[in-house]
Amino acid sequence: MTEERLFSFSYEQLLEISNRGNIFVTPGVDKETLISLLMDAFEEDRDEREELNNLAIQMEARKFSVSRDEELDLGQDDDLELPLRYNDTSATLLLRDPSWVFCYWDLEDKKVDEIQNSPGFQGLLLRVVELNTKEYSQDNVLDYFDIPIKFNDYRRYINLPSVDTCYCVEIRAVVEDKDYLITRSNSIETTREYVTAPRENDITHSDELIRMSGFSSEFGEAHGVSGYQEIPQRIIPIHDLLDEEQFND
Amino acid sequence: MIEHLKNKKGMISLVLHAHLPFVRHPEHERFLEEAWLFEALSETYLPLLRMFSRLDEDEIPFRLTISLSPTLTHMLQDDLLRQRYVNHLNMLIELAEKELIYTAGNPEEHRMAQMYHELYSLNLKEYEEVYERNILKKLKYYQDRGYLEIITTCATHSFLPHYQNYPEMIRAQILTGIESHDRVFSTQPKGLWLPECGYFPGVEEFIKPYGIQYFMSSAHGLLYSEDRPVNGLFAPIRCPNGVHAFARDRASSRAVWSATDGYPGDPVYRDFYRDLGFDRPLDYIAPYINCGVNRVNTGLKYFAITDKSDNKLIYDPEAAAVKAKEHADHFLDNRIRQCEALSQYMDRTPIIPCPYDAELFGHWWFEGPLFLEALIRKIHEKSDDVVLVTPTDYLKVYPQNQVTKPAFSSWGDKGYGQVWLDGNNDWIYRHTHKLIERMQELVNRFPDEKGLKERTLNQAAREVLLSQASDWPFIMKAGTTVPYARKRIKEHIHNFNFIYDSLSRNTIKTEWLTKLEKKDNIFPFLDYRVFRKDY
Numbered sequence: 084m085t086e087e088r089l090f091s092f093s094y095e096q097l098l099e100i101s102n103r104g105n106i107f108v109t110p111g112v113d114k115e116t117l118i119s120l121l122m123d124a125f126e127e128d129r130d131e132r133e134e135l136n137n138l139a140i141q142m143e144a145r146k147f148s149v150s151r152d153e154e155l156d157l158g159q160d161d162d163l164e165l166p167l168r169y170n171d172t173s174a175t176l177l178l179r180d181p182s183w184v185f186c187y188w189d190l191e192d193k194k195v196d197e198i199q200n201s202p203g204f205q206g207l208l209l210r211v212v213e214l215n216t217k218e219y220s221q222d223n224v225l226d227y228f229d230i231p232i233k234f235n236d237y238r239r240y241i242n243l244p245s246v247d248t249c250y251c252v253e254i255r256a257v258v259e260d261k262d263y264l265i266t267r268s269n270s271i272e273t274t275r276e277y278v279t280a281p282r283e284n285d286i287t288h289s290d291e292l293i294r295m296s297g298f299s300s301e302f303g304e305a306h307g308v309s310g311y312q313e314i315p316q317r318i319i320p321i322h323d324l325l326d327e328e329q330f331n332d
Numbered sequence: 333m334i335e336h337l338k339n340k341k342g343m344i345s346l347v348l349h350a351h352l353p354f355v356r357h358p359e360h361e362r363f364l365e366e367a368w369l370f371e372a373l374s375e376t377y378l379p380l381l382r383m384f385s386r387l388d389e390d391e392i393p394f395r396l397t398i399s400l401s402p403t404l405t406h407m408l409q410d411d412l413l414r415q416r417y418v419n420h421l422n423m424l425i426e427l428a429e430k431e432l433i434y435t436a437g438n439p440e441e442h443r444m445a446q447m448y449h450e451l452y453s454l455n456l457k458e459y460e461e462v463y464e465r466n467i468l469k470k471l472k473y474y475q476d477r478g479y480l481e482i483i484t485t486c487a488t489h490s491f492l493p494h495y496q497n498y499p500e501m502i503r504a505q506i507l508t509g510i511e512s513h514d515r516v517f518s519t520q521p522k523g524l525w526l527p528e529c530g531y532f533p534g535v536e537e538f539i540k541p542y543g544i545q546y547f548m549s550s551a552h553g554l555l556y557s558e559d560r561p562v563n564g565l566f567a568p569i570r571c572p573n574g575v576h577a578f579a580r581d582r583a584s585s586r587a588v589w590s591a592t593d594g595y596p597g598d599p600v601y602r603d604f605y606r607d608l609g610f611d612r613p614l615d616y617i618a619p620y621i622n623c624g625v626n627r628v629n630t631g632l633k634y635f636a637i638t639d640k641s642d643n644k645l646i647y648d649p650e651a652a653a654v655k656a657k658e659h660a661d662h663f664l665d666n667r668i669r670q671c672e673a674l675s676q677y678m679d680r681t682p683i684i685p686c687p688y689d690a691e692l693f694g695h696w697w698f699e700g701p702l703f704l705e706a707l708i709r710k711i712h713e714k715s716d717d718v719v720l721v722t723p724t725d726y727l728k729v730y731p732q733n734q735v736t737k738p739a740f741s742s743w744g745d746k747g748y749g750q751v752w753l754d755g756n757n758d759w760i761y762r763h764t765h766k767l768i769e770r771m772q773e774l775v776n777r778f779p780d781e782k783g784l785k786e787r788t789l790n791q792a793a794r795e796v797l798l799s800q801a802s803d804w805p806f807i808m809k810a811g812t813t814v815p816y817a818r819k820r821i822k823e824h825i826h827n828f829n830f831i832y833d834s835l836s837r838n839t840i841k842t843e844w845l846t847k848l849e850k851k852d853n854i855f856p857f858l859d860y861r862v863f864r865k866d867y
Contacts, residue, residue: 085610085627132811137745138589142689144810145604145696146352147803149367150628163822169766177494177761178532178740180748187762238758269497272533274740274748275556282559288677292564295674296555297582 084125089118097121104128168237174254174268181246181276186268187238188254194265195234203259207232210262211241214249217270229255247275337729342671343683343721344711345578346704347548349525350377350690351401351489353803353820354854358412364622365816369407370420371631376694377467378455379701384474387708394708395720397481398471398690399525401489402512403801405468406854409516414465421456424631427620428452431608431632434616440646444634447649472517481722483523484513487855490800491752493532493740494761501768501800502538504862508797508855510542515857522724523547527802528752529580529687529743536575546576546723548687553741554579562734566674566682568723570733577738578685578723583670587663588688588697595659596697599637600651604696606644608632633698656699660706668717683726756814757805763825767796768863770832775864778835787849788840789860792831794852796863799824827852 089097097117101108106124108117174188186209190198198204209232213225225248230239232254243250251270255262278293337343352372357363387394407413431445463470474480486492487508495501506524513521522545526535529550539547546568554561554569554577561569568576591597609621609630618624635644636652667684674682693700711720721729744751753761774789781789799821807817827848834840861867 087614088625088627091625128811137743138586138594139689139743140745140751140806140810141591142589142692142696143806144812146372146689146691147365147368147807147810147812148604148629149364149371150622150626150813163819163826165763165822165825168762175497175761175765177749177753179750179753180746183750185753185758185761187758189762238762272740278555279558279560285562287562289560289562289564291677292562292566292674293555293560294564295670295677296551296564296566 084121086118086122089121090114172266174252174266176250176252176268176271178271178273179240181274182243184241184243184250184271184273185238186241186252188252188266188268189237190234190254190265198256198265199234201256201258205257205260207234207265208253208255208257208262209239209241210253210255211243212251212253213245214251214270217249217272219251219267219270243273246273248273337719337721337725338681340681340719341668341675341717343681343719343726343729344667345397345683345685345721345723345726346707347397347399347525347685347687347723348380348690348693349399349401349485349687350404351399351485351525351527352404352407352691353489353801354403354407354798354852356407356410356413356851356853358851362416364628365813366413366416367420367628369404369413370417371629372691372695373408373417373459373467374421374424374452374455374631375698376691376701378458379694380690380704381463381467381470382458383701383705383708384470384479386705388474388477388479390709392709392712394479394712395481395722395725396479396708397483397523397722399483399485399523400468400471400513400516401485401525402487402509403489403854405512405516408468409466410853418456418460418465421452421459423620424452425449425456427608427630427632430616434612441634444632444647448632468516475517475519481522481724482513482517482519483521483525484509485525486527487512488797488801489527489803490797491528491530491742491749491802491805492526492535493530493742493749494752495765495768495800496532496534498765498768499538500772500863500865500867501796502535503867504793505797505800506538506542507862507867508858510544511857512855523722528806529553529741530749530752530802531577531738531742532740533737536571536573536577540573540575544575545727546578548685549577549579549738550741550743550747551579551582552747553577553738556739556741557736558739559734559736561736563678563680563682564674566678566684567680567730568683568726568733569738570735571737572735576723576727576733578683578726580687580743581684584663584667584684584686585688587666588692588700588703595663595703596692596700597637598655598659599639599645600648600655601637602633602647602652602698603635603637603644604633604698606633606635608634652699653702656702657706660703660710663703664707664710664714664718668714671718680730683721685723751809752802752805754809757808760799760805760821763821764796764799767799767825767828770828771796771860771863772865774832774835775861779861779864784840784842784845785835786860788831788835788845790858791845791849791852792828792835793858793860793863794855795824795828795831797858798852798854799828824852 168189170191171189172191172194177185179185209230210227212227214223215225216223249270249272252268254265352368355365428449435441435445475482486505490505520543524544524547526547531553565579568578570576587594607629609627620630622628636647638644671682804817804821
């Protein structure tokens with residue numbers, strides 16, 4: 084999107100663009116100022132996107148760079164409306180990273196009526212269940228916590244308390260202070276975010292080699308990807324490594 | 333050969349992943365996003381082939397691994413897109429000719445216009461006369477010569493961790509990818525590029541049955557393995573079922589990926605962002621941009637990176653070529669020193685795996701193919717120290733490797749699944765998962781159909797696979813061409829649901845189906861039964 088292109092749009096179209104981009108515009112602002120505001124917002128948005136992505140993603144995105152700011156195209160894409168839901172009773176859990184999962188669910192209309200009409204119905208719960216294996220059974224439940232939900236909720240991100248374990252979620256109805264299972268999701272295995280400790284009697288040089296892989300040398304403790312992001316990024320790390328080697332010697 | 337490789341200071345494994353999503357719009361005379369393929373052809377694939385040819389002529393042996401996605405190979409063989417690429421080149425040659433006149437009074441810019449005129453003319457000549465519009469044949473030639481190891485990826489480049497609840501779909505993605513590869517290259521691939529390096533524990537079980545020996549992992553995917561990898565990133569690990577995982581070396585990745593402290597950011601290199609499409613008056617450039625009004629990149633870029641200001645110097649190809657060689661020397665020097673340092677701690681020759689997006693070389697980093705060529709020549713000169721190998725070569729030398737399992741990971745931002753699952757794109761999974769369930773339901777309802785029904789079911793399977801491309805959620809997250817990505821997902825979901833409902837009502841519209849088959853014509857061999865549980 085260029086300034087020149089923005090000038091070719093009507094004032095109403097420019098307001099529509101600012102609306103779509105959630106760009107606040109003072110009512111009655113003149114066209115020139117509006118365009119200048121939009122240009123600043125686009126630039127800020129571009130910089131932010133670049134900063135938010137790692138190198139692999141920045142590089143991959145460039146394959147699709149035939150223009151700039153295409154997302155502000157005034158074309159409509161909502162002529163193909165998708166159903167909001169499929170009138171099923173199910174819940175699905177997706178692992179996003181070691182600490183967050185995404186859950187989406189649906190309850191059949193018939194089921195909703197049945198639950199709502201139950202005498203003593205108090206509300207719905209999303210139960211996050213920690214398991215000691217991926218297979219669900221009562222015996223495998225390690226812990227759980229509940230999140231109250233409403234009938235018109237269909238999805239949620241959930242922050243997990245533990246890493247390297249298994250979880251599933253359940254949608255439950257609370258009726259007269261007791262809760263009943265409506266549906267249970269698939270189970271997922273979460274992941275580690277650290278280099279595991281060496282085995283006993285480890286005679287390898289794994290500490291050095293892992294450090295030379297660009298990771299922290301403090302391997303005894305959990306070392307997460309957030310820390311990994313903060314490791315000094317070096318184009319010539321080997322020089323630094325060699326210096327360190329010499330220093331250690 | 334094996335002993336010879338064991339005596340080196342190190343092995344370097346360059347893995348180029350070439351992929352573009354399926355973009356083909358016969359319903360439009362010109363379609364902006366088809367330029368993704370045309371630009372990649374002009375700036376990456378043809379220059380790489382030129383580089384292979386020069387190396388071959390100079391008898392410089394090389395060993396590279398190239399992953400070619402099934403969507404890309406299909407588009408490279410598609411007659412409509414081939415013709416459109418020729419039209420695209422003719423249009424750019426016309427623009428370059430116009431530029432030769434426009435820049436007549438400015439010798440520096442005129443030289444640039446000449447450069448592009450020669451480049452696009454050469455591209456056209458070679459594409460038509462040397463490759464006869466089929467560059468895959470030439471890639472196969474280099475594979476047969478022993479220079480390339482061509483591997484594949486999933487059918488539509490699906491981010492597998494977000495579909496791990498659907499084993500039939502994971503299998504369908506992998507099997508269709510391998511079958512597509514086999515049809516093009518007449519060989520079974522030895523490696524599989526996991527889309528976006530997206531690994532989840534257990535994916536190797538889907539890979540193993542097809543003879544796949546290895547895949548590439550992100551660095552932390554391997555470092556956070558069940559057992560600590562005793563050789564760091566410098567030897568693969570072996571999953572318990574025998575499939576190997578090679579990890580990306582972070583130092584060599586950053587050197588060529590970073591725009592700030594990597595090589596491509598050097599001031600003498602060509603500036604990717606400054607394009608004629610934005611520099612020339614609108615009425616002049618109108619025939620070469622989108623609909624004559626939306627300025628887009630034309631590919632003609634006259635300026636060097638210079639600095640962050642808008643006052644750019646004109647690009648000097650000779651200076652850039654010299655710099656690319658310097659950078660290749662620097663890169664190799666660092667890898668050799670890296671191997672020397674690693675050797676102190678390893679009981680085997682270290683391997684430095686360097687996987688990159690192929691399109692980085694040429695499309696974004698214009699001088700990338702020159703860098704690669706200089707690097708390969710330099711490695712050949714220093715072959716007493718280091719050697720280029722493919723992962724398969726390495727596994728021949730060192731078949732025994734530490735057995736453990738990598739961790740869930742990707743090469744995306746923050747290293748897990750969030751690029752393909754965040755507030756911008758999470759809505760898609762409710763639908764794409766439902767499509768898989770419905771496809772499985774269709775396979776059970778219609779286990780052995782023939783004729784029109786079979787065609788309909790095969791098209792349904794195509795739409796399911798196309799809806800799962802990792803590119804669409806990626807684009808929604810990265811913020812480029814978002815409306816197009818959204819539209820594509822919606823279209824495939826809509827097409828599938830229309831088929832599903834038609835089959836339920838037994839009212840298949842032959843004309844509609846034929847039109848869709850002609851539009852989404854990927855995987856003509858696809859058998860819908862691939863989604864059957866016991867396929």
